[in-house]
Amino acid sequence: MRISVIGSGYVGIVTGATLAEAGFKITCLDILEEKISDIKRGISPIYEPGLERLIRNGLDSGNLNASTELEKHIANSDVVFVCVGTPSNEDGSIDLQYIESVSKTIGKSIKDSEEDIVVVVKSTVVPLTTEETVQKIILEESGRKRETVGIAMNPEFLREGSAVDDALNPDRIVLGCTDEKSKTALMKIYEGHTCPIMHCDPRTAEMIKYSSNSFLAAKISFVNELANMCDKWNMDFERVAEGMGMDSRISKQFLRAGVGFGGSCFPKDVKALRRAAKNDGLSSEMLDATLSVNEKQPEIVVNMAREMLGELKNKKIAVLGLAFKADTDDIRESRAFNIVEKLKNENAEVIGHDPQATETFAKETGITCTDDLEEALRGVDCVIIQTEWDEYKSIKPEFLCNLMKKPIVIDGRRTFDNGYFTDSDVEYVAIGLGN
Ligand SMILES: NC(=O)c1ccc[n+]([C@@H]2O[C@H](COP(=O)([O-])OP(=O)(O)OC[C@H]3O[C@@H](n4cnc5c(N)ncnc54)[C@H](O)[C@@H]3O)[C@@H](O)[C@H]2O)c1
Structure with a gap:
């Protein structure tokens, strides 16, 4: 053939x-x-x-x-x-x-x-x-x-x-x-x-694809909304997710809180399905909510940076992870764009790091990007983790303390277990972690 x-x-x-x-x-x-x-x-x-x-x-x-x-x-x-x-x-x-x-x-x-x-x-x-x-x-x-x-x-x-x-x-x-x-x-x-x-038939096959992606995107937004409540009520959403995931109808997958979904599929597919439904006079309230929760998530890590550092003007911040997820160089609809834009609007000095995606991201945003972690961390006031690359999971607290001006980690992907930085000088905050 x-x-x-x-x-x-x-x-x-x-x-x-x-x-x-x-x-x-x-x-x-x-x-x-x-x-x-x-x-x-x-x-x-x-x-x-x-x-x-x-x-x-x-x-x-x-x-x-x-x-x-x-x-x-x-x-x-x-x-x-x-x-x-x-x-x-x-x-x-x-x-x-x-x-x-x-x-x-x-x-x-x-x-x-x-x-x-x-x-x-x-x-x-x-x-x-x-x-x-x-x-x-x-x-x-x-x-x-x-x-x-x-x-x-x-x-x-x-x-x-x-x-x-x-x-x-x-x-x-x-x-x-x-x-x-x-x-x-x-x-x-x-x-x-x-x-x-x-x-x-083909139309059912087409709908299976959109329904699957929209369901997963909705699950992420739903989880993020719950995680934001946990933050406010001072509990760790990961523990809540652990309990939820024991129910086989819910499953453990896609229960991680974070700065939202990006990539070349979820955002565009949810939007396309919503538009196709609207064009035929159908309502799509779940899809509307999925997208609107997702739009708000990147703001949370920027607010955390402001709470930790005060005014962000002239603060040096490293965004770790520019690809929309780990193990890809794809930056399409990456939440890193939203985070960097918000930081730049507040006149922070931003440096981006990624093991695979620096070239395309630097070209699209004009910010300095590097694939050298030491260079990214040197002298910064805080880091925001946007992609859960393995390289970040193995960062030792001393490494951060030695290089950063202030060892503050804002984890937008729940990359580290709660307690990882407990016996160190690193200040750690994360989405859905509570205080
Ligand atoms: N990326 C994913 O993870 C993923 C997963 C499942 C489904 N999809 C779907 O698969 C499709 C492709 O996605 P992708 O991420 O591979 O896209 P992509 O942008 O990476 O690749 C598309 C390729 O098509 C080429 N192309 C465009 N017009 C052409 C033409 N007239 N003749 C020949 N080549 C042409 C482009 O040059 C490009 O290399 C999309 O519909 C996407 O939604 C993507």
């Missing part, structure tokens, strides 16, 4: 590299020359544990190829995965420009061919998009008979930071096929997996 993956970003390159590892002949396609030339040289275009090794394996075995020649490779494919971005428009609605453009390219590429092809949408798209946009454009552009083009929606559930493992060992696979052709091809592609495989 010859497979093309269109869009070689987080989802596309992980999909391509893991399918190549499983033995399929994969061509990763993108319009960005730089990305493709990196992949061809065995360099991962993103930071993701284990990914570069898989890319190199794929290149060595000849199973993985990369190209910017979209039409040529699509025309020679049995299956095409669509993995391009689906960002937000100003009003929060889904921006389908890349989906539409790729659908046109697929249509053009298969115009002169008689061979069957299966097109699988992996990008996160609002319900009905696969049937009413992707399928429609491909058939119009190609002039092909419907029976010769298989169409399916196969949402991606990988988490950045553990994307390779998630793609190799998913919890579930959802196949929203419109025809037997796409179902047969996808069952062949996923035959090595032992997890449950759910079959449904």
Whole structure:
């Protein structure tokens, strides 16, 4: 089976590299020359544990190829995965420009061919998009008979930071096929997996993805609201979460309080679902609340800094962690942006630290960023932890005391256990910790 993956970003390159590892002949396609030339040289275009090794394996075995020649490779494919971005428009609605453009390219590429092809949408798209946009454009552009083009929606559930493992060992696979052709091809592609495989129509598959992300985002905001109450009433939300998590209906996952969710998926997907519902006259109060709680969380750590230091003007503050979560270099919608902006509005002097994401963050914000922790900590009045990188978990209290002007740690991610700094000179405050 010859497979093309269109869009070689987080989802596309992980999909391509893991399918190549499983033995399929994969061509990763993108319009960005730089990305493709990196992949061809065995360099991962993103930071993701284990990914570069898989890319190199794929290149060595000849199973993985990369190209910017979209039409040529699509025309020679049995299956095409669509993995391009689906960002937000100003009003929060889904921006389908890349989906539409790729659908046109697929249509053009298969115009002169008689061979069957299966097109699988992996990008996160609002319900009905696969049937009413992707399928429609491909058939119009190609002039092909419907029976010769298989169409399916196969949402991606990988988490950045553990994307390779998630793609190799998913919890579930959802196949929203419109025809037997796409179902047969996808069952062949996923035959090595032992997890449950759910079959449904494309719109159900699309809704499963949005519902899953919105539920997890809502859980985070709900937990954050509870943690803020715990702060006020002087108790540690982690203990509350421990008790909650013992209920198997609630589960231990996603019960950590913090500065809120960021990343390329939760914020935009909740906004897109909310907008799609509003456009059809449906209410979305849970989604509204999810987003509004999330917007307020970054303010809490800035307020903590003010309480500890007084006026923030000319105070030197290190923001530790710029990526939206650990083990990724992705800064999209990172809460670090909100925190840095608020600190700068109060004329604080801000330095950013991250093991992987300094370059892009510095470019977007203009603040000084470093991947050297000592440099970030030297002479600062306090640190705010925004990402729970392992590197921060192992920081020793003496290290902070020796380098910082004032050893004050404001933990926006509950990185440290309560009591970690007890016998030291470090002053430690955290979201949901109480006094
Ligand atoms: N990042 C995640 O963790 C994740 C997880 C699950 C689902 N998703 C969804 O998957 C989709 C892709 O997300 P991502 O994070 O990989 O995006 P991304 O921005 O990292 O990658 C998208 C890639 O598509 C390329 N592209 C754009 N237009 C193109 C075109 N016409 N032809 C070829 N390539 C083109 C871009 O150059 C880019 O490399 C989105 O819908 C997203 O919501 C993302």
